[in-house]
Amino acid sequence: MIGRMAQxxxxxxxxxxxxxxxxxxxEVNVELAKRGHDxxxxxxEFALRAVDAGADTASELGRRLSVTKxxxxxxxxxxxxxxxxxxxxxxxxxxxxxxxxxPRGHELMTVGGALFxxxxxxxxxxxxDDQLKTxxxxxxxxxxxxxxxxxxxxx
Amino acid sequence: MIGRMAQxxxxxxxxxxxxxxxxxxxEVNVELAKRGHDxxxxxxEFALRAVDAGADTASELGRRLSVTKxxxxxxxxxxxxxxxxxxxxxxxxxxxxxxxxxPRGHELMTVGGALFxxxxxxxxxxxxDDQLKTxxxxxxxxxxxxxxxxxxxxx
DNA sequence: AGAGGATGGACAAGTGACTTGTCTATACCG
DNA sequence: CGGTATAGACAAGTCACTTGTCCATCCTCT
Numbered sequence: 001m002i003g004r005m006a007q008x009x010x011x012x013x014x015x016x017x018x019x020x021x022x023x024x025x026x027e028v029n030v031e032l033a034k035r036g037h038d039x040x041x042x043x044x045e046f047a048l049r050a051v052d053a054g055a056d057t058a059s060e061l062g063r064r065l066s067v068t069k070x071x072x073x074x075x076x077x078x079x080x081x082x083x084x085x086x087x088x089x090x091x092x093x094x095x096x097x098x099x100x101x102x103p104r105g106h107e108l109m110t111v112g113g114a115l116f117x118x119x120x121x122x123x124x125x126x127x128x129d130d131q132l133k134t135x136x137x138x139x140x141x142x143x144x145x146x147x148x149x150x151x152x153x154x155x
Numbered sequence: 156m157i158g159r160m161a162q163x164x165x166x167x168x169x170x171x172x173x174x175x176x177x178x179x180x181x182e183v184n185v186e187l188a189k190r191g192h193d194x195x196x197x198x199x200e201f202a203l204r205a206v207d208a209g210a211d212t213a214s215e216l217g218r219r220l221s222v223t224k225x226x227x228x229x230x231x232x233x234x235x236x237x238x239x240x241x242x243x244x245x246x247x248x249x250x251x252x253x254x255x256x257x258p259r260g261h262e263l264m265t266v267g268g269a270l271f272x273x274x275x276x277x278x279x280x281x282x283x284d285d286q287l288k289t290x291x292x293x294x295x296x297x298x299x300x301x302x303x304x305x306x307x308x309x310x
Numbered sequence: 311a312g313a314g315g316a317t318g319g320a321c322a323a324g325t326g327a328c329t330t331g332t333c334t335a336t337a338c339c340g
Numbered sequence: 341c342g343g344t345a346t347a348g349a350c351a352a353g354t355c356a357c358t359t360g361t362c363c364a365t366c367c368t369c370t
Contacts, residue, residue, distance in 0.1 A: 007264070010271025011204065013278075013291055014179045014197075019298040021172040024165070043356075046170065049162075059318055071357050073319070078355095095318040095365045109162070116165025123168075127293045135290050136168055138282045143174040198327075214347055226328050228348070233326090250336045250347040 028115040037108055040082065045112045047075045048084055048105055056099045057090075084108055183270040192263055195237065200267045202230045203239055203260055211254045212245075239263055 025042045032040055047065060055061040062072035076099065079085045084105035090096035101109070124132045180197045187195055202220060210216040217227035231254065234240045239260035245251035256264070279287045 007204070008268030008271050009291075010179070010273065010275035011201070011268055013275050013287075014176055014271060015201065016291060016294040016298065017172050017176040017179070020294050021169055021176065023298045024169045024172070028169075041355085042169075046166070049166065057318070067356085068358065069317095069319075070321090070359085074356075093318085093366070097319075113163030113166055116163050116169060118165065120165035120168050123297050126297060131289075131293060132168075134286075135293055136164075136171060138286060138290055139171040139175050142278050142281060143171065143178050196326085212347070222327085223329065224346095224348075225330085225350090229327070245347095248337070248347080252348075 024119045027119055028112060031115050032112060035111055044079055048079060048101060048109055051085055051099050052101045052109060057096050179274045182274055183267060186270050187267060190266055199234055203234060203256060203264055206240055206254050207256045207264060212251050
């Protein structure tokens with residue numbers, strides 16, 4: 001149906017990429033809810049990973065996620081409400097509130113990561129692990145990410 | 156020290172897919188704005204393609220885009236405001252308002268499609284056309300290619 | 311030291327793309 | 341016919357953002 005409709009293989013490719021993302025995320029969300037992390041959304045998990053990777057202030061998180069610091073602050077407020085992060089004043093800079101991932105936050109990261117990995121390995125089983133790795137390598141290159149050093153959320 | 160980042164290749168794959176989508180869409184949007192289609196968003200263009208492909212009522216559009224008919228109706232209102240579609244009563248069913256893509260709407264589809272194709276061919280130039288085709292094939296298979304199939308149940 | 315600018319964060323309001331819920335008008339089916 | 345499904349309108353709420361404004365604090369430069 002897409003093919004009949006799109007008349008543009010470029011537009012179709014875009015849809016395929018978005019569809020792939022949704023496909024993974026929806027599945028993970030369902031499982032996460034079953035495991036006591038109800039209400040958490042993909043953006044929260046990715047933000048949490050960024051915090052854990054060193055984005056320990058709202059402004060810095062905003063920069064890494066390419067959103068405004070206000071948007072980041074709102075995400076943090078949600079994360080704090082769920083108990084995934086906490087905030088404490090920075091002794092060396094009174095303007096800052098330093099963010100830390102709580103144990104529950106680390107648990108979400110672990111469980112969420114495992115669920116994402118699970119989807120990924122089912123994909124690998126379907127098209128072959130080497131093929132999936134090639135696909136990832138191409139995407140990394142095309143989107144300007146370095147392939148598996150995972151620097152994407154930093155900077 | 157990149158070090159400790161995603162810890163989940165599955166989560167990274169999801170990010171890669173989303174990044175790929177955004178990468179294409181952002182580029183297309185910038186060019187579209189320069190060509191007199193300011194304010195138009197990717198969802199609008201995809202919706203327009205669905206209308207053109209035969210989703211000629213709000214309810215049907217909702218089904219194809221996997222959103223509620225109310226959401227589809229809102230998108231249509233925007234599209235109508237921009238002059239990309241118009242609506243007329245269906246003589247054979249007084250409940251329906253039939254949607255038609257206007258000439259300006261067709262122009263958007265043409266220009267937008269060309270811009271998406273342009274991004275796609277730059278990608279093909281970077282990784283090879285055969286590689287890109289393989290990537291598309293895999294994604295189509297993995298996502299079940301059902302973005303716009305009409306069997307999404309809702310009200 | 312002290313002015314001026316940059317930065318971090320809070321608060322307020324607005325937006326866009328959705329959702330649920332409710333309602334009416336019309337169509338189709340037994 | 342009458343019951344039910346469907347198309348669409350309207351209202352209100354949600355969520356992840358955005359702009360804009362403000363203040364406290366830090367940093368730099370002369």
